[in-house]
Amino acid sequence: MIEKIKPLLEIQNLDMQILEIQNNFRELPEKIFSLNNRIKSEETKIENLSQKVVELESISINLQNDITDIEDKVKANTEKVMRVKTKEELEALEKETGDLKRRKIEIEDKQIKAMEEMETCKKDSDASNTSFEEEILPMKSEISELEKVLNESKEEVGLLDDERSKLIKEVDKDFLKIYERLSSNNKPPIIAETSGEVCGHCNMKIPPQVYIKVLQGKEIVLAPCCKKIIIPKIA
Secondary structure (H helix, E strand, C coil): CHHHHHHHHHHHHHHHHHHHHHHHCCCHHHHHHHHHHHHHHHHHHHHHHHHHHHHHHHHHHHHHHHHHHHHHHHHHHHHHHCCCCCHHHHHHHHHHHHHHHHHHHHHHHHHHHHHHHHHHHHHHHHHHHHHHHHHHHHHHHHHHHHHHHHHHHHHHHHHHHHHHHHHHCCCCHHHHHHHHHHHHHCCCCCEEEEECCEECCCCCECCHHHHHHHHHCCCCEECCCCCCEEECCCC
16 A cells, blocks of 8 residues: 555645645735835826826916906906096996906915915825835836745746646556545645554554554555644655
8 A cells, every 4th residue: 555655645745736836925915906006006106296286277277357357348348447537437437447357366365375276286296206216116026026936936836836747647547536635625735654553644552553554555544633644654
């Protein structure tokens, strides 16, 4: 039976190598995803600030056009004053001019606020761009390195899988079914050598009647404690 188990031991060794690689690089996809999200977030922030600056510049220009339009109307009213003929016309003209001047002050206040907000956005944009170049851009290189390592680990697992597939052809089918069934519920190792009457996996004492079956080597024996396949120590 030991001779039939030996190919399974080779498969188990490959399974343990594959598991080790997967455990070592298990967090890489999540880390890459997190870094990409951080980059996208900062890029969106910079884009939004730039767009806000453009919008505020447009608002400021429109407000300045409104101010210029009002100034032209006030100038025109000033020229009309010399031509009015009645008191009522003069009062109406003065009221219109007063309303225009008050409207101009309101628009100027809005323009000042827009310009102040625009300056703040420009400063924030400059700071974000500087931060992006110093902190975020290097993340792209880090992502490239992580992706390279991840791809190499996948290639390594692929080669081990290929080797495993070749070995499977040499394994006793009944033994393989038992091994695969145990593997579906447990992480490797699935097969453990005994050390005297002690399980090599969990270090628990094996009952004498069970240990006798192990030494006889006529059937697959599972350790009562950890349910691993136990075999005599191979020299």
